[in-house]
Amino acid sequence: MSQPPSAARRAWGWARLLLAVVVSACALAGVVRLTVPATAGTSGEPPGVRRQLAFLRAALDTGAGDEAQALFPEGYFFLHALYGLSWVELGMREPADGRSRALREARWALSRLDSPAGRAPFSPGLTPPYGVFYRGWSNWLRGGVLSLEPAGRRDPAEVRRFAEDSAALGAAFDASASPYLAAYPGQAWPVDSTVAVASLRLHDAILPARFGGTVERWLREVGRRLDPRTGLLPHRADPGGGAPAEVARGSSQSMIQRFLVDVDPAFAAEQYARFRELYVVTPLGLGPVVREYPEGVDGPADVDSGPLPLGVSLSATVVTLGAAQAHSDAPLASALAGYGELAGLPVDTPWTKRYAFGLLPIGDAFLAWAKTARPWVARPPSAPAATVSWWWRTPLLILLTALAAAPWLPALRRRLRPAARG
Template sequence: MGRFHRGGRWALRAVGIVVTLACVLAAAGFLWPQPGIDSQPGATERQLAFVRGALDDGADTTAQSQFPEGHLFLNALYGIAWVQAAHIDPQLRDEALRESRWALDRMESEEGRAVFSAELQPAYGVFWAGWTNWLRGAILSLDATDSAGVQRFSDRSAEIAQAFATAESPFLQAYPGQAWPVDSTVAIASLRLHDHLFDDRFTQVIDSWVVQVKERLDPATGLIPHQVSPLDGSPHTGARATSQTMIHRFLPEIDPSFAAAQYARFRELFIAHPGGFGPAVREYPHGVDGRGDVDSGPLVAGISLSATVVGLGAARVNGDAALATAIGAEGELLGLPINLPGSKRYAFGALPIGDAFVVWSSTAHLLTGTPAAIEPDLRWWWRLPWLVCLGLLAVAPWTPPLIALIRRRRP
């Protein structure tokens, strides 16, 4: 019996050592300096290597069965992340061109277009048209010597511009009878990118779009709404973080002044510190409660984890270094990162589309200008609750034996 008792004690001590060591490593990752908004994580190439491996194994097909646009999103985010990374580190240019072109081919394949309607204007709807056009323009921002690619970008941009110019609403349909403003924001950003790279051709369409959007803001928040009437663009669903964070990634590419005002309002209504922890992004504005869905994922104390990840990219392109740093640090703490010599993945690599969103957000970089810096206004002690929890977890395995030792030593 004594041998078994001693063996049990050593097993508990081993578990305690593992728990304490895990907490120390987690704290180290949490406190490790995050990259500035004009740089990117050192693990970017390893993150992209994991996503590429997942794509080779059919992760985009799997994602399509889990999310409405999983196939297109996974390829788009992978390709765009490569371009963004190459803008920050020009040594990655050749690999970025090869990989982003490969991703674009997959987006434009029969499988990539399968869930979209060719009858819409622009063809296959504004979601498919906007993301493919943005990636094509992003590729040309690295290499504009491909004359066929330049012509295709010009033609597709003209098709998108024509659809906006003739529509009654600034928010075009992504699917028959359904319109989300975020999709049109991406498409308009691709037109601005065209004018930034080449001739100033679509300014009138872009400026008219901004005017019409300002006329159709969510009356409750003053922000661009989540879902609208496909007929006239009137709001159906108020602002939600799932689309807001994506909108704020692209709006600075279109109109920096409008974007700055919208981002300030978003920050006021959606950034939260539930229970003292955070910062994180609520799915619904303060004072409004709602359910999660396939876009937001399950909500924890009203927080959308997916919107918080995308919020990292929005913070970077809006010059919000404080929020970008905080979200990045929390991701290293809560995202269960696994670092290997050739790859890095989060949540044990169980959801590659999540890794694609992380690397896209952590490399977010304006292609049409430079962000204006925002004065930090986060709580200076935002790290403290996380560190206290880690400290309590680290000492928890040693508390019972310490109490027993104190009791034995009493007279």
């Protein structure tokens, strides 16, 4: 027996009402996420990061590292490294006697990098062994762990390992005709060498200095091998002589700009200004976001960039948040964080926080690391001239408000129509 038409109409009316409430609630939640501060600068603790790390640790304990490895060659390594580095960043914000958890978690992550699984993608036959990517990121995390403890309380074995690994990196740079060491056989990416050189600066900040000459030579050689189109470090370089092999790209520049400030603040400021000019955009009036290729250049997407709608790289946009913080560019950092709170579809509980419903923990790891960014060696630089105005949210707020109101407009028109006839 079919349902009476009046009952069907009532059911349809309730369904439409429920849909309207859901759409409006989601839009208004977007307004809140877009306007509530999502960063805390370089001194305070960014909101939600500890809950992100709680989610990440649970994910790592249930195989997220292996899943990330299936997505790209450094997935296992990066997920553990970023988890450990984020804990170092939080530990640096705490008093010296309150860093036990940060040290424990960072050391746990470092032990995973030192494992066969952590070294598996890399070649022991490179110089230094396992290549500059593995050595540079591991050395940076190891130095971060040492930075959390007063000099008199550091583990001598940890100090010795950091000094030895730094020496191996320094010797490799000194012996190389190129400032860009290989990460894999026959392949060199300047971003990897930038991380490694920053770790040498970190060594000289916490142990007796020995790599000043190495770093100065590296800077001179880099200055001779900039990407001619952009004036920035190239995305990929010839492994022999270091000549640029690919135009500078957002996915690597966003990391370079974060680390370069600890290598040479003056050079970093010039590079950051150029990067921001060429890559930070507001397509369709929405943003800011970060292009993978400079304006006027289009190129293919890959595992580093992810999909490129309108030329925009989500991964570069997330990591640029950290670069902006490292350069004291609070307006851009705040805007990128706010945009991420809207577009990242975060799911909050009292204990955890995850983005994109937690489907890609590596994205959560990059975002947690970006939100906690600040220089480790250099003093925080002076704020650059702002390029993001206070009203950047306005187009998005208008769009969200219209979306919240749209489901109720037909009912409003029906109510107003009899009054208009009268």
